[in-house]
Amino acid sequence: MASEKKLHTIIIGGGTSGLLVAQGLKKAGLPYSIFEQETSTSYQTRPREWGMTLHWGSEHIAACLPPELVARITETYADPSVPPDAVTGLPVYNGKTGEMLMNMVGDRPCRVSRKKLRNLFSEGLTVQYGKELAEVIEEGNQVTAVFTDGTKATGDVLVGCDGARSKTRDFICGEEMAQLTTVPLTMFNFTQQYTAEQALHVRKLNPIFATSIHPDFGAMFWLSIQDVPDPDKPETWVFQLLMSWMNDPLPKAEDNDEGRLAFLKKRSEKWAEPWKSAGLWVKEGTKIPNDPGTYWERAAQWDNRKGKMTLCGDAAHPMTPHRGQGLNNALQDSSNFVSAIKEAASGGNSLANAIDAYDKEVLERGTLEMQISLKQTIFIHNWETLMASPMVKMGMRQAKEPASEEV
Ligand SMILES: Cc1cc2nc3c(=O)[nH]c(=O)nc-3n(C[C@H](O)[C@H](O)[C@H](O)COP(=O)(O)OP(=O)(O)OC[C@H]3O[C@@H](n4cnc5c(N)ncnc54)[C@H](O)[C@@H]3O)c2cc1C
Structure with a gap:
């Protein structure tokens, strides 16, 4: 009979994926320790927040x-x-x-708050903050x-759930292979509140979201x-506004809060309404960050050190x-990782084999989606290629086939 091993998992990062891994291990009665770099205060008060469309990935939460x-x-x-x-x-x-081009189909799409999702997923867990x-x-x-404060934590498996700029990835892959590629994207992503009358106008097209592409700017x-x-x-009400375009960066002298x-x-x-007013009504003094797009072009099978x-x-x-797609894939990763640890802990598979299988699937699915998402970013920012973008062919659906065939 297969023996039970109490494999202890060290989780780096208390974002959505790290928290869901911790919840899954807890539910399975398996030991875990979860570490988050932000303090418990800055975790709640961080100025950068955004919403995310939850669709096919929701099936992995339960x-x-x-x-x-x-x-x-x-x-x-x-908006509950x-x-x-x-x-x-x-x-x-x-x-x-202002003409509607399409209704991009999705699997029961809803808009979740990153902060509220993290708070719900934190319930009942002991997260070690400031680590x-x-x-x-x-x-x-x-x-x-x-950790940078000199403390240490030892376990049987370490999983890096530490986001796009993962330090864990640097250690597993080496800094050169772990490097991200920057896409020539300019992206303003910020939140705004309006007067009651303005808020009703901004929200008039759709209760949760509406996006637009301007033919003259490809933005x-x-x-x-x-x-x-x-x-x-x-x-x-708080709104999220995101304006982005490619290959035309702001001049350095204008790339500051006032200039943006x-x-x-x-x-x-x-722009047509309601985008026109939503932009014109943004309050003076609003901080507008400029984020480039990044992805892991060098992604290749990493050495998981026999599953550790x-x-x-x-x-x-x-x-x-x-x-x-990022959140939706993260939810599937978390659920798959927990399944792999359960399999290894129950003696149904060795840790090395269980994590090998997990890694292979994550890399294939992640690489495919990084490519399709990049294609989406490039194609929607050009009126000529917009109607050939992945969103027209596959909506928000999960990518299942090789990128070239699917899109
Ligand atoms: C503007 C924007 C819109 C988006 N919209 C969508 C959407 O509509 N749908 C969708 O599916 N996805 C969307 N995404 C992607 C989604 O936000 C991410 O895929 C998701 O949040 C990833 O969760 P995560 O837990 O893997 O990483 P994160 O949420 O980044 O969490 C990582 C955590 O690790 C911590 N950490 C980092 N480094 C360390 C360290 N060295 N030590 C300890 N802790 C560390 C961080 O503080 C953080 O709390 C969007 C992203 C952006 C930027």
Whole structure:
């Protein structure tokens, strides 16, 4: 009979993927320790927040979360008062004329708040905050995480759930192979509140999201609801605005908070409603960060040291965000990783074989999606190629085939 091994998992990163791994291991009665670099305060007060479209990946949540938390998933919605089936797809508009181009199909799409999702997934877990990974050391059959405060944690497996700029990936792959490729993308992604009247106008097309592409600039202007503290008070609603384009960076002298806001307003003037007003009404003094797009072009099978180290979520497949797939894949990774550890712990497979199989699947699925998401980013930012972009052919659906055949 197969023997039970209490494999201890060290989880680096308390984002969505790390928390879901911890929940899954807890549910299976397997030991884990989870470490997050931010303090418990900065974790809650960080200024950068965004919403995410949850669609096909939601099917992987229930495998890890206890049923009482699964039942509360609607609490993580940007607006929990919008019924889950109220929206069936993402409407895409011509930004110049306001004409609807398509309704991008998705599998029960809903808009979740990154912060609310993290908070729900944290419930019942002991997350060790203020622990920034500095080094990973292999010691026989064990692996040790060393943190910047000098403390250490030792376990049987270490999983890097530490996001796109994963330090774990540097240790597993070496810094050269782990390097990200930067896409020539300019992306303003920020939140905004309006007066009640303005908020109703900005939200008039769709209760959760509406995106647009402007034919003259090949630029995207996305609007979505980010938080609704009081459905009856539109002045409390928080919106997410995202404007992006390629190959035309702002001049250095304008690439600062004031310059970016001025640029956004100038461009918004050329847009149809409600994007035009949403941009023009952005308050003076609003901080508008400029994010480039990145992905892991050098991704290749990493050496998991006989199953002792691996990657999960954005750490395994950082991708550009225009197809809304990062979170959905991260949820599948977390559920698959927990299954691999359960298999190894129950003696049904060796740790090395279970993690080998996990890694192979994550790399194949992640590489395919990084390529398709990149194609989406490139194609939607050019009016000539827009209608040949992956969103037209496959909507938000999960990629299953080789990129060339599928898109
Ligand atoms: C603008 C934008 C829009 C997006 N929209 C969508 C969408 O619509 N749908 C979708 O599916 N996806 C979307 N995504 C992608 C999605 O946000 C990510 O895929 C998802 O958040 C990844 O979760 P994660 O847990 O793997 O990484 P993260 O959420 O990045 O979490 C990593 C955690 O690790 C911690 N950490 C980092 N380094 C260390 C260290 N050295 N030591 C300890 N801890 C560390 C970090 O503080 C962080 O808390 C979007 C992304 C962006 C930027």
